Amino acid sequence: MKNNWPLWEVFIRSKQGLHHKHAGSLHAADAQMAIENARDVYTRRNEGISIWVVESDKITASKPEENPELFEPAADKIYRHPTFYDMPDEVKHM
Amino acid sequence: MADLNSLEAKFQEKIDNEIKIEPKDWMPEKYRQTLIRQISQHAHSEVVGMLPEGNWITRAPSLRRKVALLAKIQDEAGHGLYLYSAAETLGVERDDLIEQLHTGKAKYSSIFNYPTLTWADIGAVGWLVDGAAIMNQVMLTRTSYGPYSRAMVRICKEESFHQRQGYEILLTLSRGSEDQKRMLQDAVNRFWWPSLMMFGPSDKDSVHTAQAMKWKIKRKTNDELRQQFVDVCVDQARILGVTLPDPNLKWNEERGHYDFSEIDWDEFWNVVKGNGPCNKQRMDARIKAHEEGAWVREAAMAYAEKQAKRRKEETTQVA
Numbered sequence A: 001m002k003n004n005w006p007l008w009e010v011f012i013r014s015k016q017g018l019h020h021k022h023a024g025s026l027h028a029a030d031a032q033m034a035i036e037n038a039r040d041v042y043t044r045r046n047e048g049i050s051i052w053v054v055e056s057d058k059i060t061a062s063k064p065e066e067n068p069e070l071f072e073p074a075a076d077k078i079y080r081h082p083t084f085y086d087m088p089d090e091v092k093h094m
Numbered sequence B: 001m002a003d004l005n006s007l008e009a010k011f012q013e014k015i016d017n018e019i020k021i022e023p024k025d026w027m028p029e030k031y032r033q034t035l036i037r038q039i040s041q042h043a044h045s046e047v048v049g050m051l052p053e054g055n056w057i058t059r060a061p062s063l064r065r066k067v068a069l070l071a072k073i074q075d076e077a078g079h080g081l082y083l084y085s086a087a088e089t090l091g092v093e094r095d096d097l098i099e100q101l102h103t104g105k106a107k108y109s110s111i112f113n114y115p116t117l118t119w120a121d122i123g124a125v126g127w128l129v130d131g132a133a134i135m136n137q138v139m140l141t142r143t144s145y146g147p148y149s150r151a152m153v154r155i156c157k158e159e160s161f162h163q164r165q166g167y168e169i170l171l172t173l174s175r176g177s178e179d180q181k182r183m184l185q186d187a188v189n190r191f192w193w194p195s196l197m198m199f200g201p202s203d204k205d206s207v208h209t210a211q212a213m214k215w216k217i218k219r220k221t222n223d224e225l226r227q228q229f230v231d232v233c234v235d236q237a238r239i240l241g242v243t244l245p246d247p248n249l250k251w252n253e254e255r256g257h258y259d260f261s262e263i264d265w266d267e268f269w270n271v272v273k274g275n276g277p278c279n280k281q282r283m284d285a286r287i288k289a290h291e292e293g294a295w296v297r298e299a300a301m302a303y304a305e306k307q308a309k310r311r312k313e314e315t316t317q318v319a
């Protein structure tokens, strides 16, 4: 018989003040069990103080084929970076 | 077809430029299949590897040894999980992988088909078996497939205590009674050669090596890793006061490495083919655990479904 426990993605906040970061995935019957399993698997050595779990198939991801239209437009907009602007050396605190 | 060729060329270019491949990226079917085979085999090894050590949990000589061994074995379960998850990103299902293990279609490391007869064996497993595994896994942190590489980084962080706990067991025995020293030497005698076999067939007989190196799935060959392992073990053995069971083991000034005897490849292939001392026992234990746990997995799912239904009814009532 097939194990029909869904797959969950696990995100861990390693300490107060930091983002939750993807840690990996696991199977669990429900969200509560996913958190308990994530505790056992991903935080055995104080790696976390907060856990998020989300069912893997609820995540929508961008497609690598779409990368050019999504990300390339940013490449030639160098005026979005502070180094684009000419500043004489004597200007301080800017 | 020209399209496939250019996709493959682009793929190889990424590999050559050390750009990691991620799950949704295009990859040659053969690359995907090689990874599924290698990662699942690795996962199975972590899981089956718990069995020979589990054999000694209730007989560990002190509470200190017992908690350490338990923690180590728990880590191995986690390693199995990280690796199964990495394999699943390639579009296979966990259950299918486990079925391949149970039907004998998939292999696992043949080292776990050797028995752990004495407490010293637990020390030898930590020192040599985890030691050999670490050598391979450190290399695999640089593998070209992102999820596999990330799993390896996590695993390597956890592994270092495994080898130390094993070595410490042996160090204690080496300072003990004559009987304890004999036990230590006996364990090393039995585990040395099977540990060297863990690196797999010799490069000249390894069918997958060339392609795996080109795709940077592997970054070092079986023989390179094996040599590296022998080189570091010699000093560690000296500190333990044990003799590594190889009369031809000696420093080769010219090569800058230790020379060692040819491995008994008949024994290696014999164990791979299922005729090792514990192959049947290991698989029986795995299958029994899986089958006897089935009702728990089903009950958990039924409970989760019932809870979800109840929550849905409550929200519609409120509305």
Ligand SMILES: [Fe+2]
Pocket (backbone or CB within 6 Å): B046, B075, B076, B079, B155, B159
């Ligand atoms: Fe491991």
Ligand SMILES: [Fe+2]
Pocket (backbone or CB within 6 Å): B076, B130, B133, B159, B162
């Ligand atoms: Fe380990």
